[in-house]
Amino acid sequence: MLGIFNYKLLEKCGKIHFINQLIPLQRRCLRVSSEKEVNLYFVRHGETHYNVEKRLQGFCDSPLTDKGIEQAKSVGIGLSEIEFKAVYASESQRVVDTARYAIGHRNIPNHY
Incomplete structure (x- = not known):
């Protein structure tokens, strides 16, 4: 929001x-x-352990689940035909991990 x-x-x-x-x-x-x-x-971050436990994360960080990793990779596949100039993400580890899995091996400048 x-x-x-x-x-x-x-x-x-x-x-x-x-x-x-x-x-x-x-x-x-x-x-x-x-x-x-x-x-x-x-792009919203992938599913985390706190999401599964229905816990509020806020500034606390919870790692991506296996499903969250697959979600991030799936987003990357869905956006693979788009030429990005850069990727921006907050410093939250779940967000950075999501961005990295979505980018995959693409050579896109990232700003975490």
């Missing part, structure tokens, strides 16, 4: 303009400063 809030705030400040409001936020095409078009893809 925080990510959605941040983008709406940027939109209100005139920093980001959504081209198509009808598609989900996870796949909106953005025009930044009216000069560049940017596609953002948001």
